[in-house]
Amino acid sequence: MQGNLSLFADLFLTFAKIGLFTFGGGYAMISMIETYCVESKRWITHDEMMSVTVIAESTPGPIAINCATYVGHKKAGFAGAVIATLGIVFPSFIVILIVSEFLAGFMNITVIAQAFSGVKIAAGLLIIKAAVNMFVKMRRNNIQSAIILSSLALSLSVNASPALLMIISAIAGIFLFRGKK
């Protein structure tokens, strides 16, 4: 039990550290997880890390959460999975709680409000950039290009529900691409 407790503490603290020092989420976290879980702690192998990354890409949720759950489960079963996942979420949860308590007050400071007039613009542009990067990296055929254009057009013109568009596209994918390379 003593051993279990120290493993639980180690899992929680390691993932809390990863959660605290990773900004922007996503792929930045993979290299942190690689450093801690593969190289220094040797909790999982590099190959396992690759498999989790591949699984993460075709399952919902942030990749960092997927990795934490996987490592925790492998080292200490269900309780380990819960503890590692809590660990990675905990720092950002606290930070955002603090931010949201103080943000309204901050906004009354003129210079902060002015700064945020620029920041709001940056957010929209970053989203456009993320989409453009997806286009560039995606190997696509004509049908997939048509899916891109029609989901863009339906979102802009009739405000189609993103969830509905995604479900339709996934079903279309199964029918159109099944058995194809």
Add this chain to the structure above:
Amino acid sequence: MIYAELFSAFLVIGCLSFGGAYGAIPLIRDTVLRYGWIADDELSYMIAVSESTPGPIMVNLATYIGNTQAGFFGAFLATLAVVLPSFVVILVASSALKRYGGNKYLQSAMKGLKPCIAGIILAVGLQLSMKQCIDVRACLMTAILAGILFAVKISPVKFIVISAFLGVIANLVG
């Protein structure tokens, strides 16, 4: 009942959040606008705040929206709900790791899903950007920032810091 609404809404978002850090933003925007929780303006700067604070963006947004709508317990429930699907999927998948990657239905579904996600992310980016373009000054700032973002390789956090400075300078100039 706000707690049930927060939990179920973010559970759906967690289930459908494919496609990386920005994949969930169209779903979150659709949800918060439908419930009237927060408006585009607040969502835009919270996306920027989430980029500049630790943790995955969708988790940060869940915590923020939960807290603003229903306090600490709301933040807790929304965060739990958004994380739960990825947690469950990995527990189920890790016992069938190899078989899972080869599932042809899943892979062909992803081939349809990925281009759709790219399209709806672009749509949200355009909508939020156009909403900010309210006057000449804002449009000029948008043009300058777009030029920087697409011409230079720059990290999101640095880009947000630059945009904050530009916001202050623009207000000083006129």
